[in-house]
Amino acid sequence: MRAAVLNSGQILVREDVEEPVPGPGQVLVQVKACGICGSDLHFAKHGADMLALGKRMEGVPRLGGGDELDLAHDVYMGHEFAGEVIEAGPGTTAPPAGTLVTAFPILPRPDGSGIDAIVYSNRVKGGYGERIVLSAPLLQEVPNGLPAHHAALTEPMAVGLHAVNRSGIEAGQKAVVLGCGPVGLAVIGALKVRGVRSIVAADFSPARRALATGLGATDVVDPREETAWARAGSAAPVVVFEAIGVPGILDDILRCAPAQSRVVVVGVCMNADTVNPYFGISKELNLQFVLGYTPEEFAASLRSIAEGEIDVAPLVTARVGLDRVPWAFEALGDPEEHCKIIVEP
Template sequence: MRAAVYRKGDLVVDQVPEPKPADGQVLVKTLACGICGSDLHAFHHAPKMVEAIERQGGKNLMDLSGDIVFGHEFCAEILDYGPNTGRKLAVGTRVCSVPISFTAAGMQTVGYANAAPGGYGEQMVLNEALLLPVPNGLPTDQAALTEPMAVGWHAVQKANLKGDEVPVVIGCGPVGLAVIAALKLKDVRPIIAADFSPARRKLAEIMGADIVVDPATTSPYKSFLDAAAPEGYDAGNPLNILGVGPQLKQGVFFECVGVPGVIQKMFEGAQRGTRIVVVGVCMEVDRIEPFFAINKELNLQFVLGYTPDEFAQTLHYLAEGKIDGSPMVTAKVGVDGVKQAFTDLGNPEKHVKILVEPWR
């Protein structure tokens, strides 16, 4: 089959062996697969990712001396079943799945393991037990957004919102937009969003942000104060810390950038008791000053991925129209266009989510 292959630090298009479904697995045709920021990280920082996984005691499944087919944000079509499967879904059914593969060799992440090729190839093998049929005639390109939108839904779930908070989303790339969509679904308002890119600020409005600011000219933390301060609130009253007088609404800030320095800026801009949820994946060494977080009693929560239930919920929210990811899809390419798409995604004024359609 044809695939865009990560090989020796480069992306090349080549013929690779067709995957064979093992016990409990299903052979599928990749219909559409989104290019994720994590794929960009893997392309540019694969050795660092492998080293970091090993340092934290994880099992490295990426042998960088061999071929890897990226792609974990997919919608696919069932082609055939492997041994010992229930065959509950008809051949031709469109499906999504949490990108995890269970084999005799153990659990592997689809798109990040040599033995589990992802959606940048024409075919994949998935576990039957994890397949979710695409409901309500949801278009394929929207079904392929289930995975990235589930990341935003999970982040919002981990924020433990009560409903009376004022959320601030820093960064309006795919992750930030997914968080905004999830906050809108939870009806936690007003949603404040900040990004330097005019195009992404416009998308933030479309996805549900109520207040959108350019941090080059307007502080999102000042915008938070304006939105969170009740009538009669006196920022200069030292007794605020004791609960005397009107109090600010709870702040919940989402870091969706993933570059060094952002968390520290949030520490400096946050009000006392703010909850900070870190969704962006930073691949560099970062620096924070704990004094700010200690002095303000900030709560710092790091998040990753989603649960299978959250993934399934997100698929149904898309199918029911409760989440509309269509504004995020800015281009579609075949496998021959993947490498250029990796470059094009560096321009926030042109692209947010590029889908790979390997059958093109």
């Protein structure tokens, strides 16, 4: 089959990738749509650094049974997917062939030896290919005639929902969202569904600010002209969502956020950073880091999209075939032109 892969820092299109075969508890799916995630863009450029940081980290179970990822060989990516069921593995109950599904992107091994993440792998195929194997128990049937290129955005929307859930924000509290890329936009959508009535969003990009307004931000600011703190208009505590992920932002938030605020870090900064704890201590700030989502949040995000609570259509700025995946990885560097590019193998 055909698939786009990462090899030695380059995105390549292979014509003869080995076909995935479903085992017990697994289902073979024809990929209809797969969103390109910002984490994939970062991994393509900084994969070695990300792997090195992961090796230094303690106290976290590692998916993949300890397999070493070799960046000099083909790496399969693509975890924001939707597709049609082709066939189930041996002894497996699954939706009928042709059913449109998406799934929580992990894959328990049939022999019980571990769990693979469908994120970056030399073995496990991802959504940038024509076919993929998924876990039958983790499948979510796509309801309400939702098209595949919208269902594929379930995964990034779940990231935003998880951040909002972990924040504990209530409808009467004010939210400040710094950064209106796909993650920040997902946070805004989840805040709106939660009933938060004051959502101040900040981004340098006019296009991203317009998308933030469409998803539910009540105020948008250009940080070159006005701070989000000034627009929030009160010294009362707020819930801040950091969705930028570059050095210096976190310290600036600690310096500027109102006393007793909660700061939720959902942007992934891969660089070493420096903060002044004095800012946080003096104002009794609550600092929380979040990652990923639960299966329940994944399902809830799919429902919100399918029922029209979150309109993801404006986020999709291009739909491309496999041959244009290398172009798409470059094009996503311009926030004025693109937000979410969908690959349709």
